[in-house]
Amino acid sequence: xxxxxxxxxxxxxxxxxxxxxxxxxxxxxxxxxxxxxxxxxxxxxxxxxxxxxxxxxxxxxxxxxxxxxxxxxxxxxxxxxxxxxxxxxxxxxxxxxxxx
Numbered sequence: 443x444x445x446x447x448x449x450x451x452x453x454x455x456x457x458x459x460x461x462x463x464x465x466x467x468x469x470x471x472x473x474x475x476x477x478x479x480x481x482x483x484x485x486x487x488x489x490x491x492x493x494x495x496x497x498x499x500x501x502x503x504x505x506x507x508x509x510x511x512x513x514x515x516x517x518x519x520x521x522x523x524x525x526x527x528x529x530x531x532x533x534x535x536x537x538x539x540x541x542x
Contacts, residue, residue, distance in 0.1 A: 462476075
């Protein structure tokens with residue numbers, strides 16, 4: 443491997459960069475060291491040092507409620523045009539006795 447150093451320029455969100463720099467600093471590292479370590483690992487292992495995934499992110503409470511409400515409408519538990527129910531009313535009526 444050549445000992446000549448080359449610059450690599452990348453563009454990332456400014457807040458992401460600062461947050462990563464703070465964390466790396468806590469570890470005693472900097473961006474150059476991180477990318478050098480990552481590239482060395484890629485070359486050595488001939489693969490990424492992590493597994494990319496298209497796993498869905500966990501649903502937040504609002505989304506969970508929307509999914510439950512949509513399913514309840516789909517199977518006829520509540521009318522499809524019932525938009526007057528608040529999330530709290532819906533939860534009490536349809537999910538209080540449901541366990542995770």
